[in-house]
Amino acid sequence: MSKIKEMFGSMVFNDSVMKERLPHADYKALKSTIQSGRELDPDIADVVANAMKDWAIEKGATHFTHWFQPMSGVTAEKHDAFITPVSASEVIMEFSGKELIKGEADASSFPSGGLRATFEARGYTAWDPTSYAFIKDGTLCIPTAYCSFTGQVLDKKTPLLRSMQAINAQALRILRLFGETNVQRVIPTAGPEQEYFLIDQPLYARRPDLRFTGRTLLGARPVKGQEMDDQYFGALKSRVSNFMRDLDEELWKLGVFARTEHNEAAPAQHELAPVYTDVNTASDHNQLTMELMQKLARKHGLACLLHEKPFAGVNGSGKHNNWSLGTDTGKNLLSPGKNPSQNVLFLLFLVAVIRAVDEHQDLLRISISSAGNDHRLGGNEAPPAIVSMFVGDDLEVILDAIVNKADFNPDEGSYMDVGIDTIPKFRRDSTDRNRTSPFAFTGNKFEFRMPGSSLSIAEPNIVLNTIVADVLSDFADELEKAESFDYAVMHLIRKTIREHRRIVFNGNNYTEEWVQEAERRGLLNFTNAVDALTHFTDEKNIRLFERHGIYTAAELRSRQEIMLEEYSKEIHIEALTMLDMVRREILPALSGFTRKLGEGAQAKKALGVEDCYEMWALKKLSGLMTQMVYGAEALNEALDGAPMDSRLRRAVYSRDEILTRMCALREPVDAAELIVGAKDWPYPTYSELLFSVM
Numbered sequence: 001m002s003k004i005k006e007m008f009g010s011m012v013f014n015d016s017v018m019k020e021r022l023p024h025a026d027y028k029a030l031k032s033t034i035q036s037g038r039e040l041d042p043d044i045a046d047v048v049a050n051a052m053k054d055w056a057i058e059k060g061a062t063h064f065t066h067w068f069q070p071m072s073g074v075t076a077e078k079h080d081a082f083i084t085p086v087s088a089s090e091v092i093m094e095f096s097g098k099e100l101i102k103g104e105a106d107a108s109s110f111p112s113g114g115l116r117a118t119f120e121a122r123g124y125t126a127w128d129p130t131s132y133a134f135i136k137d138g139t140l141c142i143p144t145a146y147c148s149f150t151g152q153v154l155d156k157k158t159p160l161l162r163s164m165q166a167i168n169a170q171a172l173r174i175l176r177l178f179g180e181t182n183v184q185r186v187i188p189t190a191g192p193e194q195e196y197f198l199i200d201q202p203l204y205a206r207r208p209d210l211r212f213t214g215r216t217l218l219g220a221r222p223v224k225g226q227e228m229d230d231q232y233f234g235a236l237k238s239r240v241s242n243f244m245r246d247l248d249e250e251l252w253k254l255g256v257f258a259r260t261e262h263n264e265a266a267p268a269q270h271e272l273a274p275v276y277t278d279v280n281t282a283s284d285h286n287q288l289t290m291e292l293m294q295k296l297a298r299k300h301g302l303a304c305l306l307h308e309k310p311f312a313g314v315n316g317s318g319k320h321n322n323w324s325l326g327t328d329t330g331k332n333l334l335s336p337g338k339n340p341s342q343n344v345l346f347l348l349f350l351v352a353v354i355r356a357v358d359e360h361q362d363l364l365r366i367s368i369s370s371a372g373n374d375h376r377l378g379g380n381e382a383p384p385a386i387v388s389m390f391v392g393d394d395l396e397v398i399l400d401a402i403v404n405k406a407d408f409n410p411d412e413g414s415y416m417d418v419g420i421d422t423i424p425k426f427r428r429d430s431t432d433r434n435r436t437s438p439f440a441f442t443g444n445k446f447e448f449r450m451p452g453s454s455l456s457i458a459e460p461n462i463v464l465n466t467i468v469a470d471v472l473s474d475f476a477d478e479l480e481k482a483e484s485f486d487y488a489v490m491h492l493i494r495k496t497i498r499e500h501r502r503i504v505f506n507g508n509n510y511t512e513e514w515v516q517e518a519e520r521r522g523l524l525n526f527t528n529a530v531d532a533l534t535h536f537t538d539e540k541n542i543r544l545f546e547r548h549g550i551y552t553a554a555e556l557r558s559r560q561e562i563m564l565e566e567y568s569k570e571i572h573i574e575a576l577t578m579l580d581m582v583r584r585e586i587l588p589a590l591s592g593f594t595r596k597l598g599e600g601a602q603a604k605k606a607l608g609v610e611d612c613y614e615m616w617a618l619k620k621l622s623g624l625m626t627q628m629v630y631g632a633e634a635l636n637e638a639l640d641g642a643p644m645d646s647r648l649r650r651a652v653y654s655r656d657e658i659l660t661r662m663c664a665l666r667e668p669v670d671a672a673e674l675i676v677g678a679k680d681w682p683y684p685t686y687s688e689l690l691f692s693v694m
Contacts, residue, residue: 009255011059013133013140021051028596031128035328036184040129045097048222052133053082053095056140059491060342062093066103066125067141069156070110071562073456075287076146078105079139100142101127110146111565112154113558115437122149128157131284143284147224152555159550160280163465164188166548170472171325171333171349176488177479177489178345185328188465192277192286192457195317196293197268197305200692203684205304213570214307214454215372217578218586218666220673221313222686225267232265239693240270243300247272256285265283266315267690276445279461286319286457302693303435308452309375311686316376317453321460324445325349325468335444341398342497344489351496352475353446354389356467357439360502360544361387362451362535363467364439369529369563372571373452378527383438383449385532386518386525388505390437396506399497430522436509466550473548473582530651536560564647571654575639575662582632585682586669588623593680594621617675624668624675631665 009016019027026047033040056064065077084094103125110123122669124147131143146155153159164187168590171186201431204210209217236244244261249257264271272293274285290306297304309316323332334350337343357364364387376382392397451460475492482488504523507514518525525533535541537557545551551559601614638657643649673681 004252007249008252011253012255013055014255015132017055018048018051021055022047029053030129042097042101045101045127046122047059047097049095049097049100052100052140052142053093054133057082057093057488058580061135061138061140063138064099064142066105066127066144067225067288068105068125068144068146069283069458070146070154071113071156071559072111073454074564074673075291076105076110077141078103081521103144105146105167110154111562112148113561114566121274123147124149128161128280130161130196130215131157131280136254136288147169147674152558153551155461155630157280157283157553159462160283160465161456162550163462163469163548164278164280165291166550167325167465167469167472170469170476171258173232173476173480174348174472175327175345177476177485180327183327183329183331186333187275187328188279188461189324189325189510190279190282190457190461191274191322192282192451192531193271193273193318193320193322194286194289194293195264195269195271195319195453197266197310197317198243198270198302199268199305199689200298201298201301201303203689203692206684207689208581209495209574210303210305210310212577213574214305215310215574216312216689217662218581218669218683219312219689220670221688222267222690223667224687225314226265230261231267231269234263235392236263237694239300239302243270244270246300247292247296249286250296251289254285254288254292254644255473256288258289259268261263264315264317266311268693269315269317270436276324279323279457279465283456283458283461290454297488299348306454308370308372308454311690312375314686314690316382318376318382318449319453319455319457321451321464322442322445323448323461323464326530332444334441334446340395341401345495347398347402347493348475348484348489349392349472350395350441351493351500352471353468354391354503355496356464356471357387357389357472358500360463360467361503361543362526362532362538363463363541363544364460365524365526365532367463368450368452368455369526369532370452370455371529373450374528376451383436384509385516385527386509386515386523387450387503388509388518388523389437390440390447390506391504392441392506395441396504399501399504402494403501405494433556437505437511451581462550466545466548469548470544528655530564530648530655533560533563533567533651534648536563563649568642568647568650568654571658571662572639572642575635575658578662578665579632579635581683582628582665582669586672587628589677589680589682590621590625590628590672593676594618594625597621621672621675624672627668628672631661631668635661635665 018030020032026044026605029041029044030048063079063081065079068076070076082093082095084092085093105123105125125144128143128145130264133142135141144160145158147158148154168186172183175183175186205215209215248258257277258272259275260273262271263269272289277285293304306317327333334346336346340346364383378384438450439447440449441523448460448464451457478492479485479488502523505514515525537560542553542556545556546553597614597618601612601618604612604614635658638661642653642658673685
């Protein structure tokens with residue numbers, strides 16, 4: 001226990017370190033900036049920088065970097081040493097407030113969606129004091145925002161921080177109407193459950209598709225999959241357990257609240273869930289978690305796969321984003337309390353979320369859109385592409401009672417008795433869990449289950465914060481001018497339920513009946529990322545983001561361009577990798593195997609045996625090889641014909657032409673794998689990849 005307490009946050013320049021190392025007045029000023037968002041006095045930055053530098057050097061750091069999150073989807077770093085020369089043979093260790101506050105990176109080398117031309121290279125990184133600096137690999141990492149020379153946003157942190165400001169401002173307006181004068185800040189929180197696969201590193205190294213694209217582009221079904229339901233929550237294998245223990249310790253050093261870990265449903269699949277924290281910190285921590293997962297896996301002779309669908313026909317991986325709203329006084333605004341039907345503040349925030357999700361289904365779907373997630377959504381391990389909400393039976397009864405102005409009679413059977421005397425009775429939750437719902441209420445938070453495992457959680461949380469802030473703004477406008485607040489607030493709750501009830505669905509989201517019912521309700525069904533992304537810059541969305549200062553129209557269009565381009569590039573790389581595998585490895589391997597079959601068939605024919613395995617396999621494989629040759633040619637032609645004049649046209653073409661031909665090429669390859677001798681197949685199979693880690 002003492003070891004963990006000493007370890008936790010040991011590599012973080014956190015509140016306790018700042019309190020110890022900064023002069024009291026400077027500490028209070030910095031603390032005020034962190035808690036209230038007030039601007040920091042630049043003079044204090046020099047004091048903070050010097051304290052940071054001394055602390056980091058004591059911890060073994062030699063360099064510092066502005067750690068930021070460009071639109072490439074990963075983090076970025078440019079390392080500078082602390083050294084400053086004082087003569088030809090002597091240096092001193094320095095780090096100034098100016099270096100802490102501002103850095104510079106080449107803005108033309110990161111995705112900008114047309115915001116910056118190649119020759120317009122200057123970009124700035126700006127210190128985010130609300131996210132603690134930390135030491136990683138001997139380098140002091142300073143979390144920063146990232147913008148262009150003209151001030152346009154080029155990263156994921158800046159709009160996230162803006163969205164946090166927006167929801168704070170609007171939620172405070174609501175709380176003041178309820179007489180909550182002690183609350184100074186409302187904080188959106190998140191807890192992202194991270195799913196991932198672990199496979200043997202040597203096998204991973206022999207699969208070009210995994211190395212270049214993160215998923216297997218080819219591969220026949222394994223002899224055993226997840227049919228027996230014996231992986232989920234099963235005993236951890238030794239190598240996996242050792243990896244998880246190592247990962248926990250490294251994350252704890254960085255102040256990441258890693259807590260829950262277990263086997264997931266698919267073979268070789270696992271999950272890590274942290275304790276909830278503010279969405280800015282949660283986003284930073286999740287980026288660190290993904291980086292450390294992959295780094296530490298290699299140390300254990302493993303490869304960590306974060307793609308949404310590494311294996312066809314096997315459960316994919318998501319990143320369930322558990323979102324809620326809390327106050328700086330410790331109150332959860334989405335906690336129903338003991339009497340939710342009488343908790344008017346909770347009901348108002350609940351219906352605000354219901355309306356926000358209903359009015360902005362498109363943005364929630366867009367926020368999790370990617371080529372990888374398209375393979376996962378709609379499968380039996382992931383929600384469908386139709387956005388809907390689950391609130392549970394009890395809350396639905398309350399909503400009915402409010403609309404109908406009826407009394408609510410709570411279920412008194414709140415304790416579970418399993419019929420064994422030695423097992424104590426325990427309280428039953430007020431609602432079940434719906435694992436098929438894209439957006440489910442789970443007690444005191446909403447679990448947004450659509451995000452993919454490789455996604456930055458900044459994207460969905462920017463949308464969630466903004467759309468709820470927008471509804472709260474409308475609510476506050478209406479309630480602030482009401483003559484009778486009590487009447488007005490109940491009328492508003494009742495009206496909102498009536499107008500937006502269509503988004504609430506507590507049933508099985510996997511059924512075809514629900515798809516038809518959703519269409520009757522008028523809900524959106526964007527079955528792929530391209531269809532969703534075309535609506536990102538709809539006029540209503542531009543007005544929404546500009547109204548709350550999250551994105552300008554130009555910044556929003558740039559993000560749409562980046563996401564469409566990323567979609568096309570992913571598919572293009574996948575197609576080239578598939579062609580390389582088929583032409584350079586699989587066809588030559590099949591040629592050698594069929595030659596041996598031919599020799600065997602000839603030998604048996606000489607003995608008078610006409611009908612034999614060799615002849616059957618030879619005919620079957622020869623036909624499949626012909627399909628592969630023509631399929632590879634068709635895919636190559638599709639790649640050559642990709643339009644380059646429009647990112648949208650290229651994305652549509654990639655979806656309709658390139659992906660379709662990739663699927664067609666995969667069919668004969670996977671069929672051949674089930675016929676070819678194990679020693680003659682050039683790549684590790686699904687059975688090897690999924691069941692090799694012991």
